[in-house]
Amino acid sequence: MQMSSKGRFLFALFLLPLLAVYVNLPAPPLTPMLLQWQDSGSFFIFEQHSIFYKDVRGYPGNGDALILLHGFPTSSYDWSKVWDVLSQRYTRVILLDFLGFGFSAKPKAHKYSIVEQADIVQSLCDYLEIVGKKVHIISHDYGVSVAQELLARYESRAEGHLNIKSICFSNGGLFPETNHPRLLQKLLKDGSLLSPILTRLSNYFLFKSGLLGYIEERWENRRRWIGVLNETRVPLHLIYGPADPVNPHPSFVQRFKSVVSESAVTVLPAHISHYPHLEDPRGFLHAYFTFVNSF
Template sequence: MREWWVQVGLLAVPLLAAYLHIPPPQLSPALHAWKASGKFFTYKGMRIFYQDSAGVVGSPEIVVLLHGFPTSSYDWYKIWEGLTLRFHRVIALDFLGFGFSDKPRPHHYSIFEQASIVEALLRHLGLQNRRINLLSHDYGDIVAQELLYRYKQNRSGRLTIKSLCLSNGGIFPETHHPLLLQKILKDGGVLSPILTRLMNFFVFSRGLLQYINQRQKFQRRWVGALTSVTIPIHFIYGPLDPVNPYPEFLELYRKTLPRSTVSILDDHISHYPQLEDPMGFLNAYMGFINSF
């Protein structure tokens, strides 16, 4: 009798081959509606999806939302309506390689390019000279840090940032604990292309996950931007986050950014606070925005 693992292998190979040719699942009605209500603009020949909603009439306030990894602008849908009751414009995009935006392969994805795409979107919308409130999560926190660095340098054509609110992002490499799957996909190896296809996520490519390495390489640039600007900064934190664990992350954050205010949500809230506790997240953000 053959070894059991040989039998399993003989059965698994045809099943895996069949699965790899199964088309991705259909979009849900909610995602169809989200796509239909958004628009696209072109950045260097690549289509970028974005949402732009008009909110309070007469208010000058604009908020730009930067989503996390490995998701999309849809992460904000539970607080979208609440934001339109406070802001004149509520804007979000799918970063290159995410959501409904193009996913060029091969491509050297970088935080710098994503930040440039945000700037290009605001130029496209004619908002390049307006003061912008940034609200970010996870991967978007790093993009926000790069935008903050450019703002600090006072370079022509960069965003003018009025305030920044971060949430559950690994802004400090030393307290960031990527999941095992992220490590495997980031570092490559024979499992990387198989897992990429099996999970139906183009975003789980090695190129996209290099932001983890970029964050470590450019730590001084990006953390330095947070510590050196004088705009209001806030952090909304789900303390059950396995990627940025409590209290290790929060202790370093408060030590590094003593000027920043912090909102800690309920104990059971984890890495996606805007989805897990939208009302708590929205209340925390509004409390920050109304404080200056």
């Protein structure tokens, strides 16, 4: 039985106050695991904004550092299942929450950008005194664009560039033409009337403050960021979960192989989706170590 127009109107009048209350409720308390993650990290200041990071001291032998760049809309906690094993390979493993994410500052009315996030990574490396030392990068989702920007700076020998020795990408929008944002992302990005409600329901109030501008930024920097993948001699690899609806198989993998190389891809089992390092940490680590052992 269908609801009449009057019934729908009355239902909306009843629902809107409840939604208004829900939207303005305080955030839920952190879980013990997140509190422990926060307590094990530190903060540094970037242009008056506090940035959360973890600097894990690992294997003392090779002197190399590994930087882990998380995705959207999550945080460095995405790497919680793999970072301790990775620390057995590298002297230092560095994780951070990008500006607007996780425990880092979330300034309102701020124009967030991939370029600024790359500036933050460089500033953190300078703060930790690893600029000039060998750096390896693993990046996921939003973080792959930051890695592309850092790689472009390395290739042009821009001031303050990182000495990048390898990059591993995972399920991110390397190619805007093969990237398909989810409906939720589109609704939030377009600033629809549903945005405040969806923002609260997604438990992430900064969507409306410009974080989704990175989708357009990928198109604006497409030639530079894709071109550097083809031109660089830095070892590159892709670890890919093929059930990913954002970067669907096989078009995404085919595009990567055509730009980089046939051998630069590890496709995980068919059920692995957008978060391989969380869904299949053992497979992810095996693929990564096979990559780094190859050079």
